[in-house]
Amino acid sequence: MLFGVPMPLFSSGRRPLSPGSRAGLGAALVLLALVSAVELADGGMVNYVGLVAAAPFLAAAFASWRMVLAVGVLSTVVAGGFALTGQVVSLAAVVNVIGIGLATAIAAGVAAIRQRQAEQIAELSKLAAVAQQAVLRPIGPQVGSLAVAGRYISATATADIGGDIYEALDTPYGVRMIIGDVRGKGLDAVRLASIVLGSYRHVAYERSDLRAIVADLDRAVARSVGDEDFVTAALVEERGGTLTIVNCGHPPPLLLRRGQVIPLEPPAPAPPLGFMPVVRPRVERLEPGDRLLLFTDGLGEARRDGEFFPTADRAWRLLGHGTVGDGLASLETALVEWVHGRLDDDIALVLMEYAGPRPVSTTAVPSWEVGAADH
Structure with missing residues (x-):
């Protein structure tokens, strides 16, 4: 039966x-x-x-x-x-x-x-997912003269989304990138992330100095959040082979050069956006083949059995091969394997590669072009 x-x-x-x-x-x-x-x-x-x-x-x-x-x-x-x-x-x-x-x-x-x-x-x-994709547009594979790739690694498959942000723009002042982390999660974090990115996408084309961009973003954050809300961020500009970084309470980017991994610490600490940061730029001269990793603190906090993921020790081996997209894929695979698939926080990653100076143009070079050919 x-x-x-x-x-x-x-x-x-x-x-x-x-x-x-x-x-x-x-x-x-x-x-x-x-x-x-x-x-x-x-x-x-x-x-x-x-x-x-x-x-x-x-x-x-x-x-x-x-x-x-x-x-x-x-x-x-x-x-x-x-x-x-x-x-x-x-x-x-x-x-x-x-x-x-x-x-x-x-x-x-x-x-x-x-x-x-x-x-x-x-x-x-x-x-x-739709809201996250609307905030974080795809970047790369080429932005200006740089090869660029971005990746967002979510800590959970539910609707609890975070506020990690990134963007890369080819502006009149060079290629400019931002990576940041909004305090908190959920729709409030996505709303603030959209405000920061929307402001950045506008002022990155208008301001000649990264410090002015920081001031504009700080005012945008202060108008939109409470006393305890903030956004950590690092802003990067590549202009004529010169790299300028300003850091607002964010993990320092890692410079990968000839097998070495160099944390680009700021000259002086500055608070996050929303707390009126006064930033001091760090300037580096890039070499052909240099790669720069921007990341949010979820990468630094990833751990298993109390042991943190050795980002600096493994960065060159994971990120120094293939395309920048290949490098980020290798990093994500190694990271997920390290934590056995259980992350405590979302992670945003941006990896860029400097191939060398652009060919010298026969047209006039603007006076603000740093690193331009001598005439």
Whole structure:
């Protein structure tokens, strides 16, 4: 009786069963098989059939409500078959069959509620991903004369999204990049991230000095947040082979040069955006083949068993090969393996490579062009 029911009864639409649905269905069928075996071994006495009421609840833990109804119908048929074919059709057996039907209705309701909540979470996750993508536009593979790649590593697959930001722009003042980390998570963090990036995308083309950009972003943050909210950020400008960095409470970028990894610490510490930072630029002369890694503090805080990921020790081996996109992919793989797939914070990464000076143009070179050819 148990195995005579055609399997199409259990299919929900044309889509294949999910792993959860298969697990719930499998557990329910195993229970039905066990109870049937016990009843058959009991010699026709209907003593254990009431146990099959648990079958639809097992299915309800994972499967859809339609699947739960199918399991419940099968459970009721199995229980009714034993009740009718037993030596005595007792009142207890009839009550058990009715109870299994009621249990099926309750389990289907539970499954419907669980399925609706799962769909809402999936929709929130989709909206979160869309919001994140709207804030973080793809960058690279070429921005001005630099090869650039960006990567966002999320710590969770739910709708709890963070405020890590990055951008790279080819402006009249050279290639300018920003990486930052908004305090907090969720939609408030995304809102502030969008404000910072929106302001940066405007003023990066208007201000000739990175310190002026910092002042503009600081005012934008101060107008938009409370007293305890802030944004750490590092701004980078490459102009004619000269690298200028200003840092507002952010982890220092790492310069990869000829097998060495050099943290580019700021000349003096400065607070995050929102706390009126006064920054002092750090200036470096780039060499062909130099790479620069910008990252948020989720990378520095990634750890397993209390041991932090050795970013500086492994950066050259992971980031110094292939394209900049290959390098970031290798870093992400090594990082996820290090933490066994469990990150505590989102991570934004930007890797750029300086190939060398641009070919000398025959047109006039603006007076502000640092590192231009001598005339």
